[in-house]
Amino acid sequence: MDFALTEEQKLLVATVRRFVRAELAPLEEEVELQRRLDPAKARAIMEKSRALGLYAMNIPAEYGGGGLSAVDYCLVEEQFGYTTDILIRRAFGNVYEVLLEGTEEQKTRWLLPAVRGERTFSVCFSEPEAGSDAAGIKSRAARDGTGWLLNGQKHFISDGLFSDFFVVSAATDPAAGAKGISLFLVDKGMAGFKIGRDQPMMGLAGTSHVEMFFDNVKLGPEHLLGVEGRGLKLAFDTLGRIRLAQIGARAVGKAMRLFGLTADHARERRQFGQPIGEFQLVQQMLADSAIEIETARLLVLRAAWALD
Numbered sequence: 001m002d003f004a005l006t007e008e009q010k011l012l013v014a015t016v017r018r019f020v021r022a023e024l025a026p027l028e029e030e031v032e033l034q035r036r037l038d039p040a041k042a043r044a045i046m047e048k049s050r051a052l053g054l055y056a057m058n059i060p061a062e063y064g065g066g067g068l069s070a071v072d073y074c075l076v077e078e079q080f081g082y083t084t085d086i087l088i089r090r091a092f093g094n095v096y097e098v099l100l101e102g103t104e105e106q107k108t109r110w111l112l113p114a115v116r117g118e119r120t121f122s123v124c125f126s127e128p129e130a131g132s133d134a135a136g137i138k139s140r141a142a143r144d145g146t147g148w149l150l151n152g153q154k155h156f157i158s159d160g161l162f163s164d165f166f167v168v169s170a171a172t173d174p175a176a177g178a179k180g181i182s183l184f185l186v187d188k189g190m191a192g193f194k195i196g197r198d199q200p201m202m203g204l205a206g207t208s209h210v211e212m213f214f215d216n217v218k219l220g221p222e223h224l225l226g227v228e229g230r231g232l233k234l235a236f237d238t239l240g241r242i243r244l245a246q247i248g249a250r251a252v253g254k255a256m257r258l259f260g261l262t263a264d265h266a267r268e269r270r271q272f273g274q275p276i277g278e279f280q281l282v283q284q285m286l287a288d289s290a291i292e293i294e295t296a297r298l299l300v301l302r303a304a305w306a307l308d
């Protein structure tokens, strides 16, 4: 097995690395202190990222994305992991691959503007009583002529204040359990759709995680994403790749940055007349961390390789 990066991969990693350090990292302190990202700066990040071809890189090239393989995507996210989530969101775009399952009309209306950075969206599965148990949702889309009436509640929805539209799970056949859930495209501002409280998280400064309420939101047939009753499968099938990269690889990137900061501190901080990094116990802690980070990194890349 060849573990070496290709020349293209090296160039990709170097480009993202430069962009993160030059354009995103300098904004970290401001975001942390103000707990928000200035909208003009958010727009500037999106435009610069698009100009470099970094925006929506996970989406196939035929739709205007970067067409990255899962391995490339994880290599990119390791570099993005160096900085704060809100900055990564604006630079990368978070275009979930679930939209690729739309009809051609849906792709034109919802996917393409998202890839171009004109509109952003979030995915809405979690409810107060249904987190890990995504099939246990209470939100209901009941038949109403050729469409549906959506009622229910979601919570913890990332970027809910910023996003323009949402992919929402709801039971269309509650008796069928996991096989009776469908996905719907819901635009912000539709009658009966309200965004609630921004739920504070530890860390994650500058992003929003919101409650949502749906009260008889009228959805036409064009709002159904994929096949009725197959929504949960569709979500699981398409979220795996993005989660491997955005959670697995990004976490590895964050750990790598923290390791670098820790090693610097061990070199610079002096106690008992010497740098603390010269104490064997501190060296052992650093060595253990390095082993764990490299192990996690290989595990993520191996999963990505298997996906490809």
Ligand SMILES: Cc1cc2nc3c(=O)[nH]c(=O)nc-3n(C[C@H](O)[C@H](O)[C@H](O)COP(=O)(O)OP(=O)(O)OC[C@H]3O[C@@H](n4cnc5c(N)ncnc54)[C@H](O)[C@@H]3O)c2cc1C
Pocket (backbone or CB within 6 Å): 122, 123, 124, 125, 126, 130, 131, 132, 133, 155, 156, 157, 158, 159, 201, 204, 209
């Ligand atoms: C920062 C952040 C952003 C989020 N963004 C979104 C979003 O954009 N859209 C969205 O839909 N959701 C979002 N979520 C919600 C997220 O998907 C849920 O938090 C997740 O599904 C877990 O649900 P829960 O928090 O209700 O925990 P629970 O499901 O209540 O789990 C609690 C604990 O029990 C454990 N547990 C549960 N079931 C089992 C089991 N069968 N066996 C063993 N252990 C088990 C879990 O691992 C966990 O440790 C976000 C959450 C966070 C923290």
